[in-house]
Amino acid sequence: MKVALLSGGVGGARFARGLADVAGGANLTIVGNVGDDLEVLGMSVSPDLDSILYALAGLNDEERGWGRAGETWDALDTVSTLGGEDWFRLGDRDLGLHLVRTQALREGEPLSAVTARIARALGIEAAILPATDDRLRTWIDTPAGSFQFQEWFVARGHRDEVDGVRFEGDAHAAPGVLDAIEAADAILIAPSNPYVSIWPILAVPEIRAALEARRVPSVAVSPLVGGRAVKGPADRMLARMAGGTTPEHVAGCYSGLIDALVVDESDPTGPHAVRRVVTKTLMTDLAASRRLAETALGAAA
Amino acid sequence: MKVALLSGGVGGARFARGLADVAGGANLTIVGNVGDDLEVLGMSVSPDLDSILYALAGLNDEERGWGRAGETWDALDTVSTLGGEDWFRLGDRDLGLHLVRTQALREGEPLSAVTARIARALGIEAAILPATDDRLRTWIDTPAGSFQFQEWFVARGHRDEVDGVRFEGDAHAAPGVLDAIEAADAILIAPSNPYVSIWPILAVPEIRAALEARRVPSVAVSPLVGGRAVKGPADRMLARMAGGTTPEHVAGCYSGLIDALVVDESDPTGPHAVRRVVTKTLMTDLAASRRLAETALGAAA
Numbered sequence: 001m002k003v004a005l006l007s008g009g010v011g012g013a014r015f016a017r018g019l020a021d022v023a024g025g026a027n028l029t030i031v032g033n034v035g036d037d038l039e040v041l042g043m044s045v046s047p048d049l050d051s052i053l054y055a056l057a058g059l060n061d062e063e064r065g066w067g068r069a070g071e072t073w074d075a076l077d078t079v080s081t082l083g084g085e086d087w088f089r090l091g092d093r094d095l096g097l098h099l100v101r102t103q104a105l106r107e108g109e110p111l112s113a114v115t116a117r118i119a120r121a122l123g124i125e126a127a128i129l130p131a132t133d134d135r136l137r138t139w140i141d142t143p144a145g146s147f148q149f150q151e152w153f154v155a156r157g158h159r160d161e162v163d164g165v166r167f168e169g170d171a172h173a174a175p176g177v178l179d180a181i182e183a184a185d186a187i188l189i190a191p192s193n194p195y196v197s198i199w200p201i202l203a204v205p206e207i208r209a210a211l212e213a214r215r216v217p218s219v220a221v222s223p224l225v226g227g228r229a230v231k232g233p234a235d236r237m238l239a240r241m242a243g244g245t246t247p248e249h250v251a252g253c254y255s256g257l258i259d260a261l262v263v264d265e266s267d268p269t270g271p272h273a274v275r276r277v278v279t280k281t282l283m284t285d286l287a288a289s290r291r292l293a294e295t296a297l298g299a300a301a
Numbered sequence: 302m303k304v305a306l307l308s309g310g311v312g313g314a315r316f317a318r319g320l321a322d323v324a325g326g327a328n329l330t331i332v333g334n335v336g337d338d339l340e341v342l343g344m345s346v347s348p349d350l351d352s353i354l355y356a357l358a359g360l361n362d363e364e365r366g367w368g369r370a371g372e373t374w375d376a377l378d379t380v381s382t383l384g385g386e387d388w389f390r391l392g393d394r395d396l397g398l399h400l401v402r403t404q405a406l407r408e409g410e411p412l413s414a415v416t417a418r419i420a421r422a423l424g425i426e427a428a429i430l431p432a433t434d435d436r437l438r439t440w441i442d443t444p445a446g447s448f449q450f451q452e453w454f455v456a457r458g459h460r461d462e463v464d465g466v467r468f469e470g471d472a473h474a475a476p477g478v479l480d481a482i483e484a485a486d487a488i489l490i491a492p493s494n495p496y497v498s499i500w501p502i503l504a505v506p507e508i509r510a511a512l513e514a515r516r517v518p519s520v521a522v523s524p525l526v527g528g529r530a531v532k533g534p535a536d537r538m539l540a541r542m543a544g545g546t547t548p549e550h551v552a553g554c555y556s557g558l559i560d561a562l563v564v565d566e567s568d569p570t571g572p573h574a575v576r577r578v579v580t581k582t583l584m585t586d587l588a589a590s591r592r593l594a595e596t597a598l599g600a601a602a
Contacts, residue, residue, distance in 0.1 A: 042343075042404040072375050078397025082422045085404065092393040096379025103343040103386065121383045 001027060003297070004184035006131075008033045008197020009048045010066050011223055011230060011283070012190030013055035015296075016126070018289025019188070020056055022297060025125025029180035030056075031207070033192070034111070034130045035138035035167060035200025036149040040088045041079065043098040044105050047150075048197065049115055049130055050097060057122035059093075065231065068093045087155050112174040127180065131201040132171035138200050139166040149196060158233045161240055165195045167203035173210075181210045186300035189220035191281060191292075193234040194253035195241065202257070211257045217300040219260045221292065222250045225282055226266035247271045260299045262292070275299070302328060304598070305485035309334045309498020310349040311367050312524055312531060312584070313491030314356035316597075317427070319590025320489070321357055323598060326426025330481035331357075332508070334493070335412070335431045336439035336468060336501025337450040341389045342380065344399040345406050348451075349498065350416055350431055351398060358423035360394075366532065369394045388456050413475040428481065432502040433472035439501050440467040450497060459534045462541055466496045468504035474511075482511045487601035490521035492582060492593075494535040495554035496542070503558070512558045518601040520561045522593065523551045526583055527567035548572045561600045563593070576600070 003023045007016050007030050016030050033048040047066075054060035054068055061069040071091035080086040090098065097118065104114040110133040119128045138149040142160035152158055181187065192198055202208045211218065227245040229235040235245045242249040247263045251271035254261075260275035270276065277299040283289040304324045308317050308331050317331050334349040348367075355361035355369055362370040372392035381387040391399065398419065405415040411434040420429045439450040443461035453459055482488060493499055503509045512519065528546040530536040536546045543550040548564045552572035555562075561576035571577065578600040584590040 041400040042407055043400070072373050072393060074373050074393035075376060075397040075400065078394050079401055082398060082401045082419055084397070084401035092373060092375035092396075093379050095393075095396065096376040096385070097383060099342040099344070099376065100380055100383045100385035106343055118383055 001185045001297070002183050003028050003186050003188060004180045005030045005188045005190055006198055006201050007031070007048070007052060007190040008192030009036075009051045012048070012192040012197060013051040013060065014283045014289050015190045015221065015293060016052055017055040018283070018286060018291075019293035019297070020126045021286070021290050022293045025056075028126040029176070029184070030126055030128050031131050031177050031180070031201055032128060033197050033200050034132060035136055035203070036153070036196065037137070038088070038148070038150045040090065041085050043095075043102045045088070045090070045098050046101070046111070046115075046130065049128065050094070052128055053097075053115075053119060053122060053124065056119075056124045056126055056128070059122070067091050088150065110174070112176065127176065129176050129180065130174050131177065131207060132204050133174045134169055134171040136167060136169040136171040136200060136203065138196055139168055140196075141166065153196075162195070162233070162237045164241070165199060167200055171204045173204050173206040178206060178210050181207070181214070185216055186297060187211065187214055187216060187218040188296050188300065189218070189254060189258065191221040191223040191283075193223060193229070193232060193237070194250065195234070195237050199253070208257075217260070218258045219262060219277070219296050219300045220251070220254050220258045221262040221281060221296050222247060222264065222267065224250060224267060225264040227268070230282065247276060262296050262299060302486045302598070303484050304329050304487050304489060305481045306331045306489045306491055307499055307502050308332070308349070308353060308491040309493030310337070310352045313349070313493040313498060314352040314361065315584045315590050316491040316522065316594060317353055318356045319584065319587060319592075320594035320598070321427045322587070322591050323594045326357075329427040330477070330485070331427055331429050332432050332478050332481070332502055333429060334498050334501050335433060336437055336504070337454070337497065338438070339389070339449070339451045341391065342386050344396075344403045346389070346391070346399050347402070347412070347416075347431065350429065351395070353429055354398075354416075354420060354423060354425065357420075357425045357427060357429070360423070368392050389451065411475070413477065428477065430477050430481070431475050432478065432508060433505050434475045435470055435472040437468060437470040437472040437501060437504065439497055440469055441497075442467065454497075463496070463534070463538050465542070466500060468501055472505045474505050474507040479507055479511050482508070482515070486517055487598060488512065488515055488517060488519040489597050489601065490519070490555060490559065492522040492524040492584075494524060494530070494533060494538070495551065496535070496538050500554070509558075518561070519559045520563060520578070520597050520601045521552070521555050521559045522563040522582060522597050523548060523565065523568065525551060525568060526565045528569070531583065548577060563597050563600060
């Protein structure tokens with residue numbers, strides 16, 4: 001069974017890890033969000049792709065929730081001492097990846113190619129693809145002004161309420177993305193923030209069109225538990241922009257793109273337009289991630 | 302007493318530290334070699350300037366002889382894992398400086414300005430100037446071919462005999478360099494490799510002309526002890542290119558540019574064209590560096 005997964009950052013990466021175990025890495029293509037990519041200290045950083053890479057390679061820090069386990073912070077300490085750009089936390093181990101990627105991009109290698117090369121070097125079997133090799137950037141409109149995603153999320157600690165999300169760039173699907181969607185027996189959407197993790201993927205017109213034209217089941221996993229985000233601002237954004245945090249509101253973010261929504265047992269009824277699948281969605285450990293992946297795959301079978 | 306010092310890497314940096322103590326940082330301008338600068342992993346690295354910065358800030362690793370004390374190597378470990386460019390050893394603490402410098406250079410800040418900013422941030426009182434803000438690169442001609450300095454020195458472990466040294470680039474003196482030489486009461490040349498540490502500075506025509514036109518004493522310190530380099534290939538290069546490793550051969554590298562040469566008590570007689578000043582030149586610790594700096598200053602008084 002071939003599976004295509006759309007995924008954002010940490011929650012999506014955790015789900016992807018379980019799904020790779022359940023579906024088999026060779027059967028899995030993960031299409032990752034690049035809308036929150038940024039340039040920091042002259043380097044091209046792709047936080048969501050890296051979360052997926054680290055989770056699938058078993059290198060991620062489970063406790064901190066992002067970045068690499070056993071990380072050190074000496075480079076950024078120097079940067080701080082020298083008055084450099086230190087608002088975005090980059091660990092030393094993580095930095096090595098950014099240096100390799102940035103050098104490759106500067107030399108003209110597409111993001112999809114360097115990502116594949118890094119995944120291979122880390123021993124990852126699943127295909128990890130950026131949604132696009134083109135520049136695509138998520139902008140957050142707030143009462144305090146418009147900000148690039150990471151400026152809002154990290155530098156401002158996502159304290160501003162969100163009135164809207166926009167995507168900058170005229171992006172085409174990266175090589176392999178449309179083929180993977182076309183070849184998939186099931187399409188899954190990870191429990192990521194719909195607005196800032198999944199919508200940037202859907203902002204690539206070819207990808208949205210491919211999902212709309214799918215002939216196989218498509219299942220999203222809600223990122224909410226009892227109407228609350230496990231982490232981050234998804235619930236606040238849904239409440240303000242969709243008018244609520246029920247399964248109905250989550251499903252509304254994927255209108256026409258999914259056939260079922262996996263929701264937590266603590267969530268209220270709904271959605272109504274698509275099938276409701278109930279389980280425990282909190283991924284407390286790898287076993288829980290695997291069970292959630294199994295449920296989502298089952299819903300797509 | 303205002304002092305201008307021409308310096309290369311580690312040995313020069315050690316001398317510069319002692320000289321800053323003896324002459325007072327506020328009276329000292331250090332003109333550093335940039336001929337062995339390189340681009341590695343997309344970053345602009347200036348090893349000799351950094352050796353000077355670290356030595357004067359007391360951050361250098363005395364035992365390893367280069368780089369920073371308490372260094373970690375996690376970023377480069379990742380780079381190696383990912384099959385990236387790992388031939389040039391960059392520590393994590395060191396990396397932070399390269400990132401800050403590279404970003405500044407890309408944004409159009411001259412090397413002299415970013416170096417001054419870094420020196421200030423590290424609490425260094427002496428002025429540290431690159432010989433030039435322009436691109437200047439040292440090439441090494443060997444029986445095996447011509448190599449950029451670091452390719453020969455690091456990647457090939459300076460195993461090839463050297464037939465000649467060339468300097469690429471049409472370089473002007475960095476802001477402040479000619480003023481510092483003009484204002485100096487004494488000009489010193491550090492115990493660095495003449496060919497690859499000092500000649501690249503002298504390859505800037507304005508600097509050579511300013512030294513030739515000096516009206517104050519100029520004193521070089523020989524990098525040899527008993528005809529042997531303390532570290533590195535200076536002795537092999539002198540033997541092959543100058544025909545020997547006596548004080549006469551060292552002084553010949555600075556013909557017309559110095560009035561005295563400080564040599565080790567274990568070295569044979571000479572030079573003859575300029576004054577010979579004998580002392581213990583081995584800088585075993587900071588006190589020894591200070592004594593050597595005092596002797597060199599005394600010779601220029």
